Amino acid sequence: MAVRITDEPFVIQQSGNPVRVLHPIDSGIDFYGDTLFTSRALYVQQPQMVQAFVEASLQGWRYALEHPEEIVDLLLNTYGVNRSREHLLYEAQHIRTLISPDLIGIGHSNPVRWQMIADTYDSLNLLPGPFHLDAFVPPKMDTVRIPDWLKFVSTLTLLVLCLFMVMIYRQHRLNQNLKTEIRVRKDTESRLRLITDSMHDVIWVMDENFKMTYVSPSVERLTGFEVDEVLNKPISDLINADTRRQLAQRIQEITQINEAGRTGSECDELFEFEIQCKLGRQVWVESTIKFFFSAPGIIATIYGSTRDITDRHRQYIELKNLASMDFLTGVKNRRIFFEKLQYETARFRRHGTPLSLIVLDIDHFKKINDRYGHSIGDEVLRQVVKLLEDEIREMDTIGRLGGEEFGILLPDTALEEAHYLAERLREHVSEYPLEISGVYIPVTASFGVVQCEPLETVSSIYKRADVAAYAAKAAGRNCVRRQMPAMIS
Numbered sequence: 001m002a003v004r005i006t007d008e009p010f011v012i013q014q015s016g017n018p019v020r021v022l023h024p025i026d027s028g029i030d031f032y033g034d035t036l037f038t039s040r041a042l043y044v045q046q047p048q049m050v051q052a053f054v055e056a057s058l059q060g061w062r063y064a065l066e067h068p069e070e071i072v073d074l075l076l077n078t079y080g081v082n083r084s085r086e087h088l089l090y091e092a093q094h095i096r097t098l099i100s101p102d103l104i105g106i107g108h109s110n111p112v113r114w115q116m117i118a119d120t121y122d123s124l125n126l127l128p129g130p131f132h133l134d135a136f137v138p139p140k141m142d143t144v145r146i147p148d149w150l151k152f153v154s155t156l157t158l159l160v161l162c163l164f165m166v167m168i169y170r171q172h173r174l175n176q177n178l179k180t181e182i183r184v185r186k187d188t189e190s191r192l193r194l195i196t197d198s199m200h201d202v203i204w205v206m207d208e209n210f211k212m213t214y215v216s217p218s219v220e221r222l223t224g225f226e227v228d229e230v231l232n233k234p235i236s237d238l239i240n241a242d243t244r245r246q247l248a249q250r251i252q253e254i255t256q257i258n259e260a261g262r263t264g265s266e267c268d269e270l271f272e273f274e275i276q277c278k279l280g281r282q283v284w285v286e287s288t289i290k291f292f293f294s295a296p297g298i299i300a301t302i303y304g305s306t307r308d309i310t311d312r313h314r315q316y317i318e319l320k321n322l323a324s325m326d327f328l329t330g331v332k333n334r335r336i337f338f339e340k341l342q343y344e345t346a347r348f349r350r351h352g353t354p355l356s357l358i359v360l361d362i363d364h365f366k367k368i369n370d371r372y373g374h375s376i377g378d379e380v381l382r383q384v385v386k387l388l389e390d391e392i393r394e395m396d397t398i399g400r401l402g403g404e405e406f407g408i409l410l411p412d413t414a415l416e417e418a419h420y421l422a423e424r425l426r427e428h429v430s431e432y433p434l435e436i437s438g439v440y441i442p443v444t445a446s447f448g449v450v451q452c453e454p455l456e457t458v459s460s461i462y463k464r465a466d467v468a469a470y471a472a473k474a475a476g477r478n479c480v481r482r483q484m485p486a487m488i489s
């Protein structure tokens with residue numbers, strides 16, 4: 001069946017008659033086309049030629065559909081077609097509508113499609129008898145022609161999709177990296193926490209206001225305070241006023257040095273100080289402290305570790321005392337006694353409070369040694385010191401100045417009082433013989449007393465006291481002599 005709706009309506013309209021077009025699709029006919037035939041022999045012997053013919057025909061169709069005006073001109077001018085230009089253009093337009101080359105490529109077909117066409121013919125009893133479609137040759141061509149706008153939209157969609165996928169992938173990778181990072185950090189943190197928790201030293205962090213922002217649990221072992229009791233509290237709560245002042249001064253020096261550009265953005269310091277524990281106990285600590293500066297002279301954060309050095313400090317004090325002590329008698333040795341004398345004379349000059357010095361020398365000590373032996377002599381020295389210590393105040397200082405010579409430094413004491421004390425000491429030493437290993441040994445000493453005068457040097461004070469003590473020896477021993485400044489010659 002062939003019903004042409006492409007140009008007949010134009011012809012009818014031109015004759016002045018009304019037209020009603022019955023569209024094939026309304027009757028279930030959804031195909032339109034021309035069929036190319038060849039012989040089986042040609043197809044078998046020269047398939048390339050057949051294919052070339054099919055392709056050339058389709059190319060012609062394509063060209064004609066895309067250039068209708070040019071083809072109409074060709075038909076009119078070259079082939080002398082006996083139709084008007086309008087007529088041919090009308091036909092071209094309707095053919096294009098039927099073929100819809102923008103949706104389906106020219107010549108597109110396949111066996112299923114042929115079968116459907118054959119079935120349509122068959123249902124309309126338009127086929128002569130049994131038929132088979134083996135001889136139909138599927139064309140080699142682009143089956144579907146995708147319109148440019150669709151290509152553009154598809155490409156754009158594909159690009160957006162790809163971009164989206166890339167973004168999702170990147171987000172996924174980012175999340176994975178973040179998760180890994182968080183896990184690593186948590187591991188590190190818990191490891192560090194384990195270390196700080198099990199450490200004896202206290203690890204801490206302070207902010208720029210010297211408030212604790214972190215402190216390890218070992219703080220309880222050191223101070224008796226729990227972590228919560230120390231957190232967000234200023235360090236000054238833990239130290240006494242004296243230490244507070246010293247620390248503040250050191251920190252001020254450190255910030256000034258930093259401000260002057262002599263240190264970088266961080267610097268390390270070692271502090272030793274005493275802290276106040278929860279139940280009033282005092283503990284000596286050593287703190288290794290790292291200062292971080294946000295700008296010159298501006299502290300941002302302070303990290304530190306603090307350890308208990310009370311035992312070490314005690315040993316240090318003991319060693320220091322030992323170094324300052326006379327090993328035989330336990331009183332200050334000559335060097336430390338003179339340092340103390342120097343200190344007290346300076347204080348006397350500053351405050352004007354009187355300062356006196358007694359120098360005493362045991363009488364005929366050589367004879368004691370000779371008679372009772374050197375170790376008994378040593379014990380005599382020790383017992384004399386004890387007798388002296390019984391009589392003096394805590395603020396007074398005894399020192400061993402030589403073999404059997406001692407000095408007694410008396411702050412806040414004028415000459416009269418010092419003389420009086422020297423008399424008392426003399427009496428106390430000589431009152432009873434000393435009992436050593438069942439032997440009774442009478443001991444006496446000669447005393448020289450002086451009061452320190454303004455502008456007087458340490459050696460001058462000592463020299464005067466020594467001269468006074470020898471004056472006592474010269475006066476028969478076991479007596480006290482004092483020397484006035486005017487007597488210095």
Ligand SMILES: Nc1nc2c(ncn2[C@@H]2O[C@H](COP(=O)(O)OP(=O)(O)OP(=O)(O)O)[C@@H](O)[C@H]2O)c(=O)[nH]1
Pocket residue numbers: 328361362363364365366367369373374375376377378381402403404473
């Ligand atoms: N046992 C003992 N004797 C000491 C020590 N240091 C010094 N001596 C002795 O003390 C004696 C002092 O003798 P001298 O300087 O002659 O004085 P003195 O015998 O006390 O006589 P006067 O001072 O004049 O009364 C010497 O024999 C020293 O060896 C000591 O640490 N132990």
